[in-house]
Amino acid sequence: MSxxxxxxxxxxxxxxxxxxxxxxxILIAPRSGKETRRILKKSADALPEMAEDLSTTVQLQADRLSESALNNWNDTLNRLQDAIAAGLEASQSDSEREIRADAKSSENHL
Structure with missing residues (x-):
């Protein structure tokens, strides 16, 4: 992700x-005003394409980040579900042992 x-x-x-x-x-270079304006015009004409490229790059990175965050979230949910299932199983095992122990204790008293 990082x-x-x-x-x-x-x-x-x-x-x-x-x-x-x-x-x-462009602004520092020693050129005539006409030549500098021509270069500035070419640069200005290229700006929309450069902005589009930058926008596309930013969008791709945002999509990757979103996908990565979603994957991390799903992994966390899966681990949480596993932990809950293990806790329930352990709890049920403890309850079953207590029931068996109580039943055994009751049999011994009879």
Whole structure:
């Protein structure tokens, strides 16, 4: 679970870092205004696709996390059911032993 979450965060960080690095590089680079505007336009045109990729990645990670949480919950429920069944069985065994002991005690008194 943690590994999947960390890889999703890593990918999101890579995308955001790449975006920030690109914008910083464009604004700092010594280019003419016309060339910088052209590069900014190309970057702006690429933003929807990058946002979609990031959204898809985040959704996949959320789905994996949900699936993992559901599996953990089901495992916990199964262990709880097993523990309850074992407790009931032990309780019934104790009750049966007490009934037998009482019956034996009653026979001895007769």
């Amino acid at each position: 590994k999947n979450n960390n890889s999703g965060l890593f990918i999101a960080g890579m995308v955001i870092g790449g975006l920030l690095g690109t914008i910083t590089g």
